[in-house]
Amino acid sequence: MQGLIQQVLNALQLGSVYALIALGYTMVYGIITLINFAHGDIFMVSTYVAFFVGTAVISRALHLPGIVVFILTMLATMFATALLAVLIERFAYKPLRQAPRVSAVITALGVGLFLENFTLATIGPDPRFLPKFFPVVTFTWSGVAFSNIQIIIIAVSAVVMLLLDTIVRRTMVGMAMRAVSWDKFTAPLMGVPVDRIISITFALGASIAAIGGMLFGMVYTIDPYMGIRIGWWAFISAVVGGIGNIRGAMLGGFILGFVEIFTPVILPASTYRDFVAFSLLLVLLVFRPYGILGRPVAQKV
Amino acid sequence: MNALRAFWNRVRLFYESWPPLLRRLFVPALLVLFFILALVLPQAGVLNLYQQQVLIYVGINIILAASLNLVNGYMGEFSVGHAGFMAVGAYVASILTVWAFPRWGLGEYIPYLFPVALLLGGAAAGLTGLVVAFPSFRTRGDYLAIVTLAWNMIVKSVLENIDAIGGPRGFMGMQKLTTVAWVYVWVVVTIYLLRNLVYSNYGRGILSIREDEIASSLVSVDTRKVKITTFVVASFFAGIAGGLFAHIIQFINPRSFSILKSTDVLVMVYLGGIGSLGGSILGATVYTVLLELLRPLQVWRWVVGPLLLVLLMIFRPRGIMGMREWRFLVPREERSQAIASIKEHIRRKREAAAPVPVGGSSD
Numbered sequence: 264m265q266g267l268i269q270q271v272l273n274a275l276q277l278g279s280v281y282a283l284i285a286l287g288y289t290m291v292y293g294i295i296t297l298i299n300f301a302h303g304d305i306f307m308v309s310t311y312v313a314f315f316v317g318t319a320v321i322s323r324a325l326h327l328p329g330i331v332v333f334i335l336t337m338l339a340t341m342f343a344t345a346l347l348a349v350l351i352e353r354f355a356y357k358p359l360r361q362a363p364r365v366s367a368v369i370t371a372l373g374v375g376l377f378l379e380n381f382t383l384a385t386i387g388p389d390p391r392f393l394p395k396f397f398p399v400v401t402f403t404w405s406g407v408a409f410s411n412i413q414i415i416i417i418a419v420s421a422v423v424m425l426l427l428d429t430i431v432r433r434t435m436v437g438m439a440m441r442a443v444s445w446d447k448f449t450a451p452l453m454g455v456p457v458d459r460i461i462s463i464t465f466a467l468g469a470s471i472a473a474i475g476g477m478l479f480g481m482v483y484t485i486d487p488y489m490g491i492r493i494g495w496w497a498f499i500s501a502v503v504g505g506i507g508n509i510r511g512a513m514l515g516g517f518i519l520g521f522v523e524i525f526t527p528v529i530l531p532a533s534t535y536r537d538f539v540a541f542s543l544l545l546v547l548l549v550f551r552p553y554g555i556l557g558r559p560v561a562q563k564v
Numbered sequence: 565m566n567a568l569r570a571f572w573n574r575v576r577l578f579y580e581s582w583p584p585l586l587r588r589l590f591v592p593a594l595l596v597l598f599f600i601l602a603l604v605l606p607q608a609g610v611l612n613l614y615q616q617q618v619l620i621y622v623g624i625n626i627i628l629a630a631s632l633n634l635v636n637g638y639m640g641e642f643s644v645g646h647a648g649f650m651a652v653g654a655y656v657a658s659i660l661t662v663w664a665f666p667r668w669g670l671g672e673y674i675p676y677l678f679p680v681a682l683l684l685g686g687a688a689a690g691l692t693g694l695v696v697a698f699p700s701f702r703t704r705g706d707y708l709a710i711v712t713l714a715w716n717m718i719v720k721s722v723l724e725n726i727d728a729i730g731g732p733r734g735f736m737g738m739q740k741l742t743t744v745a746w747v748y749v750w751v752v753v754t755i756y757l758l759r760n761l762v763y764s765n766y767g768r769g770i771l772s773i774r775e776d777e778i779a780s781s782l783v784s785v786d787t788r789k790v791k792i793t794t795f796v797v798a799s800f801f802a803g804i805a806g807g808l809f810a811h812i813i814q815f816i817n818p819r820s821f822s823i824l825k826s827t828d829v830l831v832m833v834y835l836g837g838i839g840s841l842g843g844s845i846l847g848a849t850v851y852t853v854l855l856e857l858l859r860p861l862q863v864w865r866w867v868v869g870p871l872l873l874v875l876l877m878i879f880r881p882r883g884i885m886g887m888r889e890w891r892f893l894v895p896r897e898e899r900s901q902a903i904a905s906i907k908e909h910i911r912r913k914r915e916a917a918a919p920v921p922v923g924g925s926s927d
Contacts, residue, residue, distance in 0.1 A: 296706070298706055298709070298710075355874055355878070358878045359877060359878060359881075362877075362881055363881070364705065364706070365636075365642050366877045366881045367877075368642065368706070368709065369830060369834060369873065369877055370873070370874050370877040370878070372644070372827055372830070372870075372873070373827075373831075373870040373871070373873035373874040373877070374870070374874055375870075376824070376827060376866075376869070376870035376873075377867060377870035377871055377874065380863070380866040380867045380870060381867050383863055383866070384863040384864050384866070384867055491823070495717070499714075502710060532725070534721070534724055534725050534732075535721070535725055537717055537718075537720070537721035537724075538718055538721035538722060538725065541714040541715075541717040541718045541721065542714075542718060544710065544714045545695075545699070545711060545714045545715065545718065548699060548703055548707055548710060548711050548714070549698070549699045549702060549703070549711075552702065552703045552707045
């Protein structure tokens with residue numbers, strides 16, 4: 264029983280990171296129906312930004328409390344990542360908005376590969392650790408061990424998701440985003456600045472991925488190709504939940520977190536996790552292509 | 565550029581002035597000549613091992629690009645998992661030549677049985693093409709792209725988990741059976757068969773699915789059958805390419821067939837131009853040779869491919885050839901029609917671009 268709760272905690276920790284990244288995929292798809300394959304690599308870049316900013320801040324020896332360094336690094340990382348995403352949107356995707364959809368998807372694949380290989384060429388392939396913002400404290404509560412890092416990850420993710428849900432449902436920007444996603448031809452007639460809203464969506468998605476990247480880097484090592492695996496898993500999360508649907512992405516993230524943690528429990532080895540995750544995706548796409556929470560779209564003739 | 569075009573026109577006029585029989589035999593004669601060259605040059609030591617290897621890679625990539633073009637260019641679907649089919653072909657062909665043939669007492673005939681191994685590898689890959697073909701009945705576009713991608717990942721994951729064939733460590737022991745001549749033969753066969761498919765009645769069905777699936781089903785194109793055929797044929801040739809690939813590098817592991825490989829093939833297809841076999845030949849050749857020329861750049865050369873892809877999509881999404889075709893790849897009876905339709909297209913474009921005279925027509 265303790266083992267099970269332990270695993271559930273691990274799954275929640277991993278699932279919240281997947282959910283945070285999946286949000287970026289789903290928001291961009293929702294607004295311009297583009298599968299932004301570069302998103303996983305934007306996440307990867309964000310962990311490197313966090314690495315450099317965090318190291319720089321800590322090495323200044325300002326003796327700031329850990330929480331301040333953590334928040335400072337997070338803000339800087341969010342800003343830099345958002346800037347990167349907006350630049351990518353402006354220079355790679357925007358010229359293709361009138362082009363066939365496939366062109367934009369291929370461009371996204373290309374941008375992702377570019378980010379990976381560029382990072383590889385400039386920073387190198389060695390895995391790195393994020394600096395420690397907090398001393399790791401492990402609590403044990405009736406046989407279940409959990410660390411303060413784990414609590415921070417789950418709590419921060421929960422807050423971010425609630426915040427995003429509020430932004431999308433309750434603010435003017437959110438309303439504009441929903442309007443563009445609903446009908447991108449009528450929205451500008453109603454005075455919605457479509458280009459700016461698309462940029463905001465990219466920035467929002469990327470900064471959420473940056474939060475995910477920082478949380479991820481506190482537990483695991485980072486390397487230039489991490490964006491592929493994590494990115495794909497987050498992408499599956501978005502599709503499983505119903506791509507374009509924000510709550511679906513959150514749900515999908517946690518489902519994929521559970522799949523990853525519980526695959527080695529049920530199957531002989533953890534190497535089967537990709538097989539399980541992608542088979543799940545394949546089966547789902549055949550029987551319910553619009554995901555768990557998504558709505559089917561009728562094809563107009 | 566104009567001088568080049570004038571020169572080309574003169575060459576063409578000269579060619580047109582030949583007697584019909586000579587013209588008819590020209591392309592086959594050229595193909596035979598190249599075959600003899602492919603056979604003789606490596607033997608005579610004119611090409612060193614590295615040059616041979618580059619030529620072989622070019623050939624393999626042409627097969628990959630042309631077969632992917634069938635799905636992405638001619639049928640208008642978006643497949644991102646071509647390396648998955650390649651992997652199936654590579655592993656099946658390798659297992660045949662390394663384990664099965666020696667065990668069946670055919671060890672000494674392996675060089676002669678190589679095409680059989682390739683064909684069986686291709687057939688296995690073609691069968692797995694059904695995995696992608698069936699979901700394509702219900703899903704299109706983005707979602708089908710995800711299906712093909714998931715398929716690529718599943719193949720890789722399954723190969724990593726079968727310990728008998730090396731798992732993540734890979735599989736080795738293949739003889740170096742792939743030669744320039746073999747690759748050349750397979751390239752010619754692939755292009756010839758794909759050309760015949762594309763210009764057949766069946767091929768019209770493939771094109772009509774690209775233009776409008778619902779409309780084509782209304783004019784009694786059996787879209788399901790056409791989709792199955794297209795995916796199976798494309799994966800068959802990917803499997804052949806995989807078998808050839810395995811028997812030149814003599815070591816395969818699941819990572820060789822990741823999504824990166826699929827993206828490479830995508831770059832070739834879109835660089836050359838969709839819906840054009842000549843484009844695929846050109847795209848595969850240019851991309852492969854370019855990456856070899858960029859070898860001194862080391863890691864940076866991997867930055868060039870993606871960058872090229874992005875710039876291509878923004879500035880020339882049609883690729884080099886873009887829906888045009890080399891003349892000799894168009895069947896004889898199509899040529900005059902095809903040329904007429906292109907001329908008509910150009911004429912309409914000019915008319916649309918020309919300013920409308922004010923105050924009615926002058927005549």
